[in-house]
Amino acid sequence: MRLSRAEYKEIVRWTEPLKPTRQCMRMLRERFPNHSQSTLLSIFSLEYQKRIKRTISRHHAPDVIESHYQRYLSKAKAHPTAPVLLDLANEVDFSPALMARIILDRFLQDLEGEMPSKTVLNNMLKEPSLIPDQTLAKNVYQCTVNDCCYGPLVDCIKHAIGQEHEVLLCDKLKEKNLSFLAVEGHIIHWIESKASFGDTHSHRTYLNEQFWSYWNRFGPGLVIYWYGFIGELDCQRDRGILLKDCFPTDIVTLGHAGQQD
Template sequence: MLHTIDMKPTNTLMRLSRAEHKEIVRWTEKLRPTRQCMKILKDRFPSHSQSTLLSIFSLEYQKRIKRTFSRHHVPDVIESYYQRYLSEAKAQPTAPVLLELANEVDLSPALMARIILDRFLQGQDGGMPSKSVLNSMLKEPSLIPDQILANNVYQCTINDCCYGPLVDCIKHAIGHEHEVLLREKLKEKNLSFLDENHLRTMGYDKTPDIILEVPVAVEGHIVHWIESKASFGDDQSHRTYLNEQFWSYWNRFGPGLVIYWYGFIGELDCQRDRGILLKDCFPTDIVTLCHATQQDRSPESQNKDKE
């Protein structure tokens, strides 16, 4: 279910209207982050790519967890979850007790595993476990000294499509793959550019993924920089990116292009005249400076060059 690069499939919608996005969001409210949720969404919205649906679901589920997580983190609630886990795990040692408990109380399985493991380690050592120990055991459950708990933590990790070390690793890999894809596309077009690594060595601290050494035009708009986002662009995430990244790029480097590889709400592409263009794929109609100069020159002068 978790994926790497999913190039734009035929006959799938990547640029959604706000109404279409709202309808998908309405369906996500009924779902839990399990392996079955994506099949349900894909069956309901067959014209949308699985990557787009998963990205939308992940964003909405994270919002839901942020709204409700505090109520799961009350000491009495944690203790009740832990005692219930101990009781049910003793009665059914091979059952996915933590996974079922997480789905029942509408908490991310990976976050439930973290809470229970933290409580278990407190009981073992009589104090608060270090974050590094906790994280290492979540990444590698075989380090957990209790085999039944280790199995439960593992089941939670592999069945959670929104949280946990496995998801973090996959998201990092997907983001990196799309940055590599972007660089390859630019090289195919023979465009000279600087990437984040180059820019950091030059002393820049906050930069887009790509700065073009010679600007280009896309759909009639000048582009100096390109930002790659391996996610869906919804209202909240795009607003955050605008405030924290895109406008600062615009102030420093001029107008640019943002690629939301898994689509975006079409109405958000409303800043073109102010210098920020949105696309859901690498543009095919790039006009370079030399092309523009060639087109602007008169046929007579071009014929003289040929002579």
């Protein structure tokens, strides 16, 4: 789906007060019924990650970590069956999954008397039943399943979606028996698959870190943002980079071009 910059900004404006919960997607779908859930989720995820990057250092300050931890302990003791860690994350406007990581890390420091290894920490976040405290295990699980932007569950979903779209792209190319093609009059030597929405920040980053390197090495190419992109970003066609939101249907292969000539 190709969005104008004005349409994109309108969606972004509505995402600003939302928390990364499953309920936020229902609100966005109700407000923007003509856009797919995948596109809305991708836009929200990108914007929420920008928000977190602006504030994450504050939540990692030692005194703030200690404050969060002591508040969790107090609330968990008073309300052992309540989702106190999820509520705390929402109260301080922080990612539930990242809050769970901070609190679990602090808990393991108390338990082991030293900083836990990343392997131990990551394994417990992926499998909360490994946490030797039933209440904390439950709270970590609640944070993980209720965060649609961060955490091991989201990482697995993103990885699977990325793989799925790469397989889809490969199948399309094999089906057409393509190794060289033209799209809308432009020669294409490479295709990059992005299972996300193409906003200004991410597209600029990809251009600098990936796309121009591909262009220098292989020549002109095509980027597919499967969940849409801001239409105004498709402005590098004359320089050799096209943007699409699906596999192109209006293609001409080298063999066909030769036959037409």
